Amino acid sequence: MINFKKATLRYDSGISVRNLDFSIEGDEFVYIYGPSGSGKSSILKMIYMDLFPNEGEVLVFDQNSSSAKRREIARVRQQVGMVFEGFKLLADRDNYCNIALPLEIQGMKADDVHSRVVRLADDLGIRSRLHHFPQELSGGEQQRIALARAMITSPKILLADEPTAHLDSKASTDIMEWLWKIHQKGTCVIFATHKEHFLKQEPARTISLIAGEIVADSA
């Protein structure tokens, strides 16, 4: 599903990641683990084709990111859910509209959108928050809204970039539980974190990074 073939990403200020060579299959839960600045976010950005390798190749759903056209990138992103450290929710619309947005972009009928949003909100325990605005919620709730938005299209891959960074331990545990539940339903989850305790709590394949290089892969 995801293939990194000797991929190197070089910024003007220096190298971000080098010589990445690994594959991730559709049924995996993978931690990308490393300290700040080790290249975790760069890997996720290369998967959702926001960044492109200077050397080597990155293939997602067999689509080579270096040769993908904008239309093809959009199509890949429709199959990839993303949860960010800063949530990236739109403050000018309520939570319902935030969650519904990916379905509306894909042209789904309003009735179907409504039933899917409500069902998912029920699952995540955020139904009562649907008509609030993101800034009216706690960090944990906002992250659940972001998770709902990422999951609403039933993506094949879910990327989570330090989703618990700004959350307290209770909210972090909740989010982790949700990510595992989502994985158990068949979604490939890639979780970037610098917190070691998650790896011990819920062990899974771990790709460890230091200064942009893979130093261990427990696959």
Add this chain to the structure above:
Amino acid sequence: MKLNYIIREGVIGIRRARMPFMISVFSVMIALLMVGIGILAVDNGLQYIGNFQADYDLEIFLENGATLGDKQEISDIITGNPGIIRMDYLSKEDAAALYNAEFGEDVLSLLDDNPLPSSFRVTFDDEHRNGSYIQLFINTMEMTRSVDEVIFKKDLFERIQGILKSIYIAAAAALFSIILSTVFLTANNLRLMILSRYEFIEAVRLLGASDFMVKAPFFLEGGLLGFLGAALATLCIFGLETALAYFNIIDLPVRIVNHPEVIVGLLIFGISLASLGVLKAVRRMLRFVA
């Protein structure tokens, strides 16, 4: 359903960015007001100068012995030329009456006989009112029997033609600069409007929206914005013209209501300017967005 999304996001976008939208409508309105007033000012100026131009272009004086048949023949020759929009015959008596009106003297009381010749006054249409054509016409007439002299008010004609030409050039240059500054002014405002929507554009791109789905609502917004700006500009011009006439300041010969093509032109210009300006701004932003 995608159309629903586009329309709804377009309308929602306007509601959410009310202030930048209104500022952009206002800037398009000001810009088109300048263009509209410029066009009408030039049109009115040309009309005024056109009125100032003599009622006729040249006068063909006949010999005293010209018979009725000669006059008929000359009349036929004149009207047989293309580009003549008016021909007036002035008999010797008409000429005497004109002399009387102009100089306050009765020419018949000074002289026993009326020495003033009869004549034809000829006016050309705009297409044929040029030096070479008129000179050709004069040559033909001078060779015609019973024609004594052809007087062409060349100096006045050339001066007015010169003024008209200068006005055309100046007006074209002024309009071009107005349109150019309009495009820059509006594009800048639209860019600011789009900049305020950066978060939305970034979010929908990350959620898998194609370029078309990102741009389409903005294109719609731009079209609406341009239409409103142009409609307001047209209303302002109409109000201004009405006020000028109502307060007896000046009664303009050319008004915007008499020129639907100017109204349609302003609307098309406004809509295209704003929607394309918005598209350009979004396209530029997409280069920096994920």
